[in-house]
Amino acid sequence: MTTNLWLSPHGIWYFRKVYLLPSGKRKETRKSLRTRCKRTAKEQVINLLACEQSSRRSSQPLPHAPTLPVTVTPDYLSQHLEHYIEVKARRCCERELLTNRCFITRYIMYLRQDTIFDATSSTAAASFLDSLTVAIPTKNKHASKIGAYLHWLDKRTDIDVTNPFSQLKAYSIDQAERLIALSSEIDEWKRWVVLLGRFTGMRCNEICQLHRDDIVQVEGVWCVSIDQAEDYQNLKTASSKRVLPLPVYLPEYFNIEGFIKFASSREGRLFPEATIYKGNCAHYFWQMV
Numbered sequence: 001m002t003t004n005l006w007l008s009p010h011g012i013w014y015f016r017k018v019y020l021l022p023s024g025k026r027k028e029t030r031k032s033l034r035t036r037c038k039r040t041a042k043e044q045v046i047n048l049l050a051c052e053q054s055s056r057r058s059s060q061p062l063p064h065a066p067t068l069p070v071t072v073t074p075d076y077l078s079q080h081l082e083h084y085i086e087v088k089a090r091r092c093c094e095r096e097l098l099t100n101r102c103f104i105t106r107y108i109m110y111l112r113q114d115t116i117f118d119a120t121s122s123t124a125a126a127s128f129l130d131s132l133t134v135a136i137p138t139k140n141k142h143a144s145k146i147g148a149y150l151h152w153l154d155k156r157t158d159i160d161v162t163n164p165f166s167q168l169k170a171y172s173i174d175q176a177e178r179l180i181a182l183s184s185e186i187d188e189w190k191r192w193v194v195l196l197g198r199f200t201g202m203r204c205n206e207i208c209q210l211h212r213d214d215i216v217q218v219e220g221v222w223c224v225s226i227d228q229a230e231d232y233q234n235l236k237t238a239s240s241k242r243v244l245p246l247p248v249y250l251p252e253y254f255n256i257e258g259f260i261k262f263a264s265s266r267e268g269r270l271f272p273e274a275t276i277y278k279g280n281c282a283h284y285f286w287q288m289v
Contacts, residue, residue, distance in 0.1 A: 077153075111124060209230070212267065226243070
């Protein structure tokens with residue numbers, strides 16, 4: 001019973017109830033008992049719990065809860081956008097609100113025209129940022145504003161909303177060069193992930209989900225085959241399936257013989273250290289670098 005009591009910072013006792021929603025999320029409700037006396041509060045809680053049990057016995061079985069959406073669609077983002085803007089208006093200036101609305105709406109429109117239905121897909125988020133013809137800082141600002149909205153949805157709705165922008169960041173040429181310079185100081189497998197991304201243009205998840213057999217020779221040229229032959233491999237679209245040659249004429253940056261030796265020493269996944277989370281092999285990569 002003490003778990004049903006909650007003392008506010010003002011010294012008022014509340015009746016506290018925690019529910020488990022169909023989505024698996026926990027939801028808490030509180031009702032003021034309008035007393036500062038703990039004994040009185042306990043008596044009221046006993047009465048409230050007794051009333052609930054009596055009502056539960058006499059009531060008819062409730063219908064099953066409706067099935068919650070599995071994916072976060074563009075329409076779902078649009079549905080809650082106005083409420084989000086209203087909440088932000090309490091502490092943001094008009095210009096900031098316009099920026100938030102513009103960036104979020106831009107993402108919604110991109111999802112609709114590119115037929116990517118799950119707004120929480122890391123592939124969708126990365127593809128969206130790649131499509132923007134704006135400066136690097138503005139791309140990162142898009143990731144920040146849209147990510148904040150998705151985080152808000154996750155905390156205030158009944159379904160789990162993953163924020164694919166949380167670890168997504170665009171890099172300028174100078175930043176990319178600094179990253180390459182620092183690659184010699186990290187683990188070998190991480191270094192190859194960074195170098196493959198820099199010199200092939202592959203997305204991080206495409207790299208982290210590579211299998212040893214995806215490193216192939218085509219007419220004597222070492223290449224990377226981007227496919228989804230394995231259960232954990234996912235491609236954005238059918239056209240994402242492709243074969244890319246490895247850089248041969250950049251030995252000072254990409255030692256192809258060293259990479260082939262590394263790939264030959266692996267069994268199964270090329271980078272098994274990259275933990276798979278919700279179908280994404282690169283979810284934790286940037287936290288590990």
